[in-house]
Amino acid sequence: MPLPADACAEGEAAAASRKTEPDFHLTDSASVHPADIAAHLENLSLEGQVSALSRMSTEDAAEVLVELDESVAVDVLESLDRDMAAQIIAEMSPDDAVDVLDELEDEHRDALLDKLDREDSEELRTLLNFDPDTAGGVMNTEIILLETHFTVDEAIAHIRSEMADKExxxxxxxxxxxxxxxxxxxLRDLMLAKPGTVVGEAVAGQNVISVTHDTEQREVASLLSHYNFLAMPVVDTEGHLMGLVTYDDIMDIMHDEASADMLGMVGADPEESVDTPWVESVRKRLPWLFVNMLNSTLSAFVVYMFEGSIAQMATLAVLMPMVANQAGNTGQQALAVMIRQLATDRFDQKKAxxxxxxxxxxxxxxxxxxxLTAFAGAGFFTGHMGMGAVMGGALLCDMLLGAVAGGSIPLVFRALGRDPAQASSIFLTTITDGAGFFIFLGMASLFLL
Amino acid sequence: MPLPADACAEGEAAAASRKTEPDFHLTDSASVHPADIAAHLENLSLEGQVSALSRMSTEDAAEVLVELDESVAVDVLESLDRDMAAQIIAEMSPDDAVDVLDELEDEHRDALLDKLDREDSEELRTLLNFDPDTAGGVMNTEIILLETHFTVDEAIAHIRSEMADKExxxxxxxxxxxxxxxxxxxLRDLMLAKPGTVVGEAVAGQNVISVTHDTEQREVASLLSHYNFLAMPVVDTEGHLMGLVTYDDIMDIMHDEASADMLGMVGADPEESVDTPWVESVRKRLPWLFVNMLNSTLSAFVVYMFEGSIAQMATLAVLMPMVANQAGNTGQQALAVMIRQLATDRFDQKKAxxxxxxxxxxxxxxxxxxxLTAFAGAGFFTGHMGMGAVMGGALLCDMLLGAVAGGSIPLVFRALGRDPAQASSIFLTTITDGAGFFIFLGMASLFLL
Incomplete structure (x- = not known):
């Protein structure tokens, strides 16, 4: 638990005291951060979670719900009284509300939306239509707008009157x-501007950086990080402002995307976590295990071609996996470096x-x-310098091939319009196994038998 | 290149026009973002980069230098005129200046620090003493401080007068x-507070969340993301405020940390990128390749024990790698899921x-x-149902073992105080190879020969 010890202790003490003092309020000055309350709730049973949230004000409950793991939030929302659930949804910022609503059963979602006032429910229904992986799917629609004729002072007054409602x-x-x-x-520009400046003039000629609603969230994350922005405006194809993607949504996305590559590389679903139902994981992993089986059948066929050589000299079967394994690891190191690089921007063909x-x-x-190590080792243990030479030669060729293949596979995948990480490790192993067996057994057949 | 097409085109047009109009200024209203100028500069030769930066004002040059890849920034700084380099350093925020200075040769760094005014150089020397992987190493020391007796209005006036200099x-x-x-x-709290409120009272009883200067940056990133803060205060052991870690430093760290696991898993250096000098990569990867060699020697020894069986029935050598490979992939899927999970917080022993x-x-x-697939396949191709049964049985045992080992290795590493990702894939392969060969060849020797 990466909390400073005292913050953690205070958080738990406050949470504990809340059990005996049901009218404890989050808005008290000695408040506990909603994220800490959420972390605490995640250790309770569903009943405990529901009863704790029911005792909070809807504002507080909304703040805590946002911080819960999505799967927990969905369960809680489905178990809460529907009127209370609708009130909590109404208190949430639209982007957070959509994240949770997206995961609910259709029937349940519609029931909740029907309980909201018309404006809110229409807005949420519109947002629910966007692909959750795009800017439209994560954007927040509560924006502070300034008209071009405002002076800086009018703008500040306008912002002060609006900001209580905006995220x-x-x-x-x-x-x-x-x-x-x-x-x-x-806000900084406004506070530093000369009084009387008109905002239209202040932004004249500005090269506004924005994304369209169908931009993939991964790209939005990369742009936000590139420019160190706190928020990125989202526009439609005509340039009308639709919403904002803020840094806090993006921090989670960046973290997920980067570790998603690691899962994709070995043929697991990039979204999988320990909370994914295990049957779901079986369904997602099995196809890649079949691909892996098919690929290793190819390597097995290579070995089969040399069955005769192995029958003559069983030591070949002893050393053969070492060559393939070593080249496989070399290739995976190259693979990991290239996949990481492709996940960041600014990577052109030549540099690749x-x-x-x-x-x-x-x-x-x-x-x-x-x-050289293998030459010495295999020569020493088998007492046969020829075997050492074949082992060393095969290792050198296969490791070189593994490194080049590991470096190239993500680039080839990208050129084919595929995810550079998806199952790349499986295809790499096919190459290093197949080639390793062929080179080693082939050289052995030529020179040793 | 994940830039919206028009932003990109404008950026390049402006950059191109700058070549013919040397007095173009970044502070013109039609400005190009420093991050885009940096991206453009990275495609130039070192001479081109140095000459472009020399033609900018020191403020602009400082903004661009921060956005350059660290290795490029260091090269440029070493090639620039020393007086100019010192002026640029003085314009940078201290945390960014320290990042670059940390990478310079000692002699060069001292020369630059000596050219700064005394206050700046003392501050930078202090910051350089912190471990770059801790909060102290990434913190920014330019903070806006309020004294407890300030009223909200005095606080706003104070902030407006100070904010031009603070990041x-x-x-x-x-x-x-x-x-x-x-x-x-x-700023929001201040703007919404009743005029006349004293800040000391406004924060009374607040449960301030902070980190100490020796907190690891990975932990700071996790906390910042947990609380959705824009900045985290850094204090010494007595609670004196020392600095701030801001979200923009953390976005980079989070992205790096998550993909670092992928590199660590296969025994590459978590910091490695395609810009790492290749000799450096050889030095970092070789030790793990030796570990891998040693581990695969163990598997080879298992096969060696069954040399006699293989000499009798060379088909065993054909099918043996398939069992190990399939179990290895199963284990790597489990490994990736667990490593990702350990990289996020809130993961207790029971859940693990x-x-x-x-x-x-x-x-x-x-x-x-x-x-079942292997039973049918091996039975069909070898025409020997016993071989199919042995293959299927070995596959089931080894895949079950691989899944449990892949899930456990990161937990065992963490319990031993090691990085859960470091070379975990290498140790997993040892287990799945060794066990796979043993179970398959052992069962074959018992039942088929």
């Missing part, structure tokens, strides 16, 4: 009479192939070191 | 006369072992499906 008033967006996005001003060349050099040198 | 005035920190951190107020149980179930069911 994140870091920036105010300037739109023209057609609601087209003209520019962005931070330079990176493959770099892996080639690494494979050559590490292969040479391992080949 | 990120999202929050103002309230300290007592001893400089002990008492509370935090956001429930997760291993979950992997066991998945291994059992996928193992059963694959065993």
């Amino acid at each position: 994140s008033p870091y920036y105010a967006y300037v739109v023209d009479s057609q609601h087209i996005l003209m520019g962005v001003l931070s 192939w330079m990176a493959v060349l770099r892996e080639g050099k690494i494979g050559m040198v590490t292969g040479l070191v391992m080949a | 990120s005035p999202y929050y103002a920190y309230v300290v007592d006369s001893q400089h002990i951190l008492m509370g935090v107020l956001s 072992w429930m997760a291993v149980l979950r992997e066991g179930k998945i291994g059992m069911v996928t193992g059963l499906v694959m065993a």
Whole structure:
């Protein structure tokens, strides 16, 4: 638990005291952060969670619900009294509400939406229509808008009157009479501007950076991080401002996307976590295990071609997996470096192939070191220097191949329009196993038998 | 390149026009974002980068330098005129300056620090003493401080006068006369507070969340994301406020940490990228390749024990790698899920072992499906149903073992105080290879020969 010890202790003490003092309020000055309450609730049973949330004000309950793991939040919402659930949804910011509603059963979701006032329910229904993986699916629609004719002082007054209702008033967006996005001003810009400045002039000629509603959230994350923005405006194809994606949504996405590559690489679902139902995981992993089986059948066929050689010299079967395993690991190291690189921006074609060349050099040198080690080792243990030479030669060739293949596979996948990480490790193993067995057994058949 | 097409085009047009109009200024209203200029500069030669930066104002150059890849920034800084380099360093925020200075040769760094005014150079020297992986190493020391007796209006006036010099005035920190951190107020809190409120009272009883200077940056990132804070205050062991870690430093760290696990898992350095000098990569990867070699020697020894069986029946050598490979992939899927989970917070001992149980179930069911497939396949191709039965049985046992081992290895590593990801894939392969060969060859020797 990465909390400072005292914060943690205070959080637990407050949570504990709440059990005996049901009228404890989050808005008290000695407040506990909603994220800590959520962490505490996650250790309770569903009944405990529901009863704790029922005793909070709807504002507080909404704040805590946002911080719960999505699967827990959905369970709680389904078990709560429907009127209470609808009131909590109404208190949540639209982007957070949509995240949870998206996971509910259709029938339940419609029932909750029907209980909201018309404006809120229409807004949420619109947002629910966006693909959850796009900017439209994660955007927040509560924006502070400034008209071009406002002075800086009018703008500040307007923001002060509006900000209590808006999630994140870091920036105010300037739109023209057609609601087209003209520019962005931070609170800081406004506070530092000369009184009397008109906001339309302050943003004149500004090169506003925005995304369209169908931009993938991974790309939004990468842009937000590239520019160090706190929020990214989302526009439709005509440039009308639709909403904002804020840094807090993006922090979670960035973290997930980066570790998703690790799961994809070995043929697991990038969204899988220990909370995924195990039957679901079986369903998602099995197809890749079949691919892996098919691929290893190819390697088995290579070995089968040399069945005769192995029958003559069983030591070959002893050393053969070592060659393939070592090349496989070399290739996986190259694979991991390239997948990470492709997940960041600014990576052009030329640099990509330079990176493959770099892996080639690494494979050559590490292969040479391992080949000499294997030559000495295999020669010593089998007492047969020819075997050592074949083992070393095969290791060098296969490790070089593994490094180049590991570096290239993500690039080839990307060129084919596929996810660079998806099951890349499985295809790499096919290459290093197949080639490793073929080179080692082939050289042994030629030179030793 | 994940930029919206028009932003990109404008950026490049502006960059191109700058070449012919050397007095183009970044502070013009039609400005290009420093991050885009940096991306453009990274495609130039070192001479081009140095000459472009020399033509900018030191403020602009400082903004661009922060956005460059660290290795590029270091090269540029070493090639720039030293006086100019020192002026740029002076313009950078201290946390960014320290990041670059940390990478310079000692002699060069000292020369630059000597050119700064005394206050700046002392501050930077202090910051350079912190471990770069801790809160102290990434913190920013330019903070807006409020004294407890300020009224809200005095606080706003104070912030407006100070904010031009500070990096990120999202929050103002309230300290007592001893400089002990008492509370935090956001600009929003201040703007919404009743005029005349005294800040000391506004924060009374606040449960301030802070980290100490020696907190690992990974933990700071996790806390910042947990609480959705824009900045985390850093205090010394007595609670004196020392600095702030802001969200923009943390976004980069979070992204790196998550993908670092993927590299660590296969025995590459978690910091490695395609820009790492290849000789450096060889040095970092070789030790793990030796460990892998040693581990695969163990598996080879298992096969060696059954050399006689293989000499009698060479088909065993054909099918043996398939068993190990399939179990290895199953284990890696479990490994990736567990490593991702350990990288997020809120993961207790009980939940961890429930997760291993979950992997066991998945291994059992996928193992059963694959065993039946292998039974049919091996029986059909070898025309020997006994071989199919041995293959299927070995596959089921080894895949179950692989799933449980993949789920447990990260937990065991963590319990031993090691990084759950580091080289976990190598140790997993040892288990699945060794056990796979043993079970398959052992069962074959018992039942088929």
